[in-house]
Amino acid sequence: LVLPASAVLLVFFVVPVALLVIDGVFIHGVFTLAAYRTVLTDPYYAEVLWRSIWLSVISTAICIVLGYPVAFYVTRLSGQRHKRYVYMAVLAPLFTSAVIRAIAWMMILGNRGVLNTALTMLGVIETPMRLLYSNVAIITGLVYTMIPFAVLTIAPVLEILDTRLEEAARDLGASPLQTYVRVTLPLSVPGISAAAILVFALCLSSYVIPSLLGGGRIKVLASLIFEQFLRAFNWPLGSALACMLLVVTGVVILGYGRLVGGRLTVGPGGGRAA
Amino acid sequence: MSAQANVIRHALPTNPSGIGLLGQRILRIVAAAVLAVLVVPMLVVVVVSFSSADFVIFPPPGFGLKWYGAFFHTPEFVSAFLTSVEVALAASIAATVLGVPASYVLVRRRFVGRGLLGAIFLSPLMVPQIVVGVGLLQFYAWLGISNTPVGLIAAHTVVVLPYVVRTVGASLLSLSPQIEEAAADLGADTIGTLTLVVVPVIKGGVLSGALFAMIMSWINVEVSIFLSATGTYTLPVLVYNYTEYSLTPLVIVAAALSMVVSALLVLIIDRCIGLSSAMRL
Numbered sequence: 001l002v003l004p005a006s007a008v009l010l011v012f013f014v015v016p017v018a019l020l021v022i023d024g025v026f027i028h029g030v031f032t033l034a035a036y037r038t039v040l041t042d043p044y045y046a047e048v049l050w051r052s053i054w055l056s057v058i059s060t061a062i063c064i065v066l067g068y069p070v071a072f073y074v075t076r077l078s079g080q081r082h083k084r085y086v087y088m089a090v091l092a093p094l095f096t097s098a099v100i101r102a103i104a105w106m107m108i109l110g111n112r113g114v115l116n117t118a119l120t121m122l123g124v125i126e127t128p129m130r131l132l133y134s135n136v137a138i139i140t141g142l143v144y145t146m147i148p149f150a151v152l153t154i155a156p157v158l159e160i161l162d163t164r165l166e167e168a169a170r171d172l173g174a175s176p177l178q179t180y181v182r183v184t185l186p187l188s189v190p191g192i193s194a195a196a197i198l199v200f201a202l203c204l205s206s207y208v209i210p211s212l213l214g215g216g217r218i219k220v221l222a223s224l225i226f227e228q229f230l231r232a233f234n235w236p237l238g239s240a241l242a243c244m245l246l247v248v249t250g251v252v253i254l255g256y257g258r259l260v261g262g263r264l265t266v267g268p269g270g271g272r273a274a
Numbered sequence: 275m276s277a278q279a280n281v282i283r284h285a286l287p288t289n290p291s292g293i294g295l296l297g298q299r300i301l302r303i304v305a306a307a308v309l310a311v312l313v314v315p316m317l318v319v320v321v322v323s324f325s326s327a328d329f330v331i332f333p334p335p336g337f338g339l340k341w342y343g344a345f346f347h348t349p350e351f352v353s354a355f356l357t358s359v360e361v362a363l364a365a366s367i368a369a370t371v372l373g374v375p376a377s378y379v380l381v382r383r384r385f386v387g388r389g390l391l392g393a394i395f396l397s398p399l400m401v402p403q404i405v406v407g408v409g410l411l412q413f414y415a416w417l418g419i420s421n422t423p424v425g426l427i428a429a430h431t432v433v434v435l436p437y438v439v440r441t442v443g444a445s446l447l448s449l450s451p452q453i454e455e456a457a458a459d460l461g462a463d464t465i466g467t468l469t470l471v472v473v474p475v476i477k478g479g480v481l482s483g484a485l486f487a488m489i490m491s492w493i494n495v496e497v498s499i500f501l502s503a504t505g506t507y508t509l510p511v512l513v514y515n516y517t518e519y520s521l522t523p524l525v526i527v528a529a530a531l532s533m534v535v536s537a538l539l540v541l542i543i544d545r546c547i548g549l550s551s552a553m554r555l
Contacts, residue, residue, distance in 0.1 A: 002379045002391065005372035005435065012432045013398055016409030023412055066308045073305035089309045092316060095536040097493035097510040100529040103517055104315035107322060107332060107526075114318055114332045147312060166293070176294025184293065205402030208495055212517055222404050229408050229500065239412070242405050253400045
């Protein structure tokens with residue numbers, strides 16, 4: 001019964017990814033590491049890789065800072081109905097195409113976008129700020145896209161947190177702030193680190209958001225892969241870059257698997273939320 | 275927005291003592307702000323899609339259905355819309371047909387390598403979509419089926435399969451194996467047990483899994499973009515190609531329509547088994 005599905009996965013998933021690995025080291029049928037040498041020695045690629053990493057790190061940090069309160073809030077809600085509304089709002093971006101999420105932010109951040117129009121009308125600024133096609137725009141888009149993943153990864157950890165420990169701390173004379181810092185926060189660390197790992201991997205592998213909100217000028221690793229395949233037609237180089245991305249995210253995701261334990265297998269709460 | 279306001283007004287944490295009243299208040303404000311930021315951008319897209327202006331501007335100077343009319347009279351967009359519908363239907367049906375039996379075996383049977391197989395079934399979620407996309411691009415070029423609808427459908431099937439496997443797996447776990455054994459003890463054969471006991475219980479899970487798969491195929495751009503060319507563009511890919519140059523009212527309408535379809539599918543899932551239980555939080 002698992003055979004048909006396994007066969008389809010093998011042919012259309014395992015084989016293509018394996019082919020990618022092979023293609024990175026064979027040019028015209030000859031084994032060569034030229035593509036990897038280019039990637040690893042040319043300072044241009046080092047610069048792009050470095051940019052991808054710091055953009056992802058900053059986005060991940062902001063994402064956790066904004067996602068954690070939502071996760072905390074939703075787990076402490078008493079009414080099922082309210083929980084549902086909050087989850088609907090959290091999940092909405094996940095059911096929207098990445099292109100559309102990018103478009104929405106283009107309309108908000110553009111020179112004549114929602115934000116600049118509003119701030120000009122309020123008299124805060126006189127000339128529109130240049131927000132779109134910048135690192136700020138990319139980070140905004142990435143954070144927006146990844147908040148749902150952060151919330152959905154942190155919330156289950158907070159859900160099983162024993163609130164009696166908080167009560168005990170309060171009864172023993174701790175202030176709300178002390179209770180939070182000494183009890184609640186340490187207990188939420190597993191959720192926070194799992195979310196950070198997942199979000200980082202997802203940021204690193206997205207290219208729709210960086211290429212649209214960066215206006216094609218700000219290059220990241222994933223958009224470079226895109227270009228090598230669809231614009232420059234340098235497939236070996238593209239394959240080498242894709243393999244690098246695969247390895248980096250693979251290592252990161254394995255770390256995630258360790259953290260969330262058995263949740264990577266089929267079953268309740270398994271794997272990525274969407 | 276009113277739904278959100280409602281949430282914020284009525285919701286009281288079950289445990290007010292833990293973080294104190296001030297903490298609660300701060301938490302509520304921050305959470306409400308973040309939730310607003312999640313929802314508002316989509317509302318902007320919907321509002322602007324009804325604009326009467328000839329270019330994308332906010333706030334719109336007037337409202338009308340002008341650009342919706344234009345959308346349905348632009349063959350390029352209509353054909354991309356239909357391609358997306360076809361691919362989403364075909365891929366979700368294929369993923370359901372393949373995924374339901376597979377997840378039954380993964381949940382019920384004990385065999386060597388079961389954990390590994392389960393991980394492999396969910397791995398398309400873990401591998402960056404761009405890697406799947408470029409891998410398939412090369413594979414299809416090698417097979418000589420570049421830019422064919424079949425190739426696109428197969429790719430989507432693989433990408434959405436994990437959603438079916440996981441959702442169905444979760445609903446199977448809610449059915450105790452003892453109930454199946456009881457049915458067998460009472461004289462039901464394998465087919466009888468499956469149709470009379472298993473199917474009724476996992477029906478909702480199967481339907482939600484299929485709908486999830488459909489949504490994920492419908493919104494996919496990360497993989498599709500490598501596998502479609504003029505004529506086989508899906509809606510998100512067409513929108514991407516336009517957006518790379520400039521935002522036009524037609525693109526905004528396409529985006530709004532795409533969101534409406536997703537929203538309808540989400541509502542059906544919510545009706546079937548409840549959204550949060552579908553997401554297994």
